[in-house]
Amino acid sequence: MQTVTSPFDAAYWQARYATPGRAGWDAGRITPPLRAYFDQLPLGLQPRILIPGAGRAYEAEYLHRLxxxxxxxxxxxxxxxxxxxxxxxxxxxxxxxxxxxxxLDPKEKFDLLIEQTFLSALAPAQRPAYARQCAHLLRPSGKLVGLLFDDAFAGAAEPPFGGSRAEYQALFAPYFDFVHFETAYNSLPARRGRELFVCLQKR
Incomplete structure (x- = not known):
């Protein structure tokens, strides 16, 4: 796969996590929309789940404890x-x-990819490659599930970067069917009305 470059590399993120006050997107816990989604997943199927750009990975912790x-x-x-x-x-x-x-090797196949602020952490120019890589890593009919900021964040010079429904629809439409794509009803108060809960199924 062609290399995707970004000024926001490992050293950049290491510095942000190490600097107090520079991880403002970090909720400190799993967010309610993803918690509700995980709670209804059938445990018996034991899907292979990838959480890319996971940060402190509260979602991984919650799934593991389930x-x-x-x-x-x-x-x-x-x-x-x-x-x-x-x-x-x-x-x-x-x-x-x-x-x-x-x-990541596209031979590594997953049933479910979880999106929680990773897309907003990428340079906007990387977004088409993100959508393509998600599709490559998912098995047929696998799902990309998570939250996307429905806010432009005008003038942002560094992550997080926002987006719009129209942008996301154009981004994912080549690879996915839209199972659910609506404003989250149970967001954290600071994000209420500003994020979409999405469930996209690979074609």
Whole structure:
């Protein structure tokens, strides 16, 4: 796959996580829309789940505590991965990948990809490659599920970057069917009315 470059590399994210006040997007816990979605997933199927750009990976922690055994975290910066390992000592070390999402082997197939602020962390020029890589990493009929900011964040010079419904529709339409694409009804108060809950199914 062609290399996707960005000024927001591992060193950039390591510095942001290490600097107090520079991780303002971090909710400190799993957000209610994803918690509600995870709570209704059938545990018996044990899907293979990827959480790219996971940061401190509260979603991975929650899924693990629910009993999902095949949750993989991919994150550029070392610090949040180390924090997850301390918070959840029995989380499989082999499932903590310090890796560039765009360089993951498309032979690594997943049933479910979870989106939680990762798209907003990417340089806008990377978004088409993000949508394409999500499709490559999912098995047929696999799903991309998560939250997208429905806010332009005008003038943002560094992450998080916002977006609009129309932009996301154009971005994902070549690869996915839209199962659910609506304003989240149970967002955190600070994000209420400003994020979309999406469930997209690979064609």
């Amino acid at each position: 009993g999902f055994q095949h949750v993989v975290v991919a994150e550029l910066a070392a610090t949040p991965l180390a924090e997850l390992a301390v918070r959840v000592p029995d989380f499989p070390a082999a499932h903590l990948w310090q890796a560039d999402f765009f360089q």
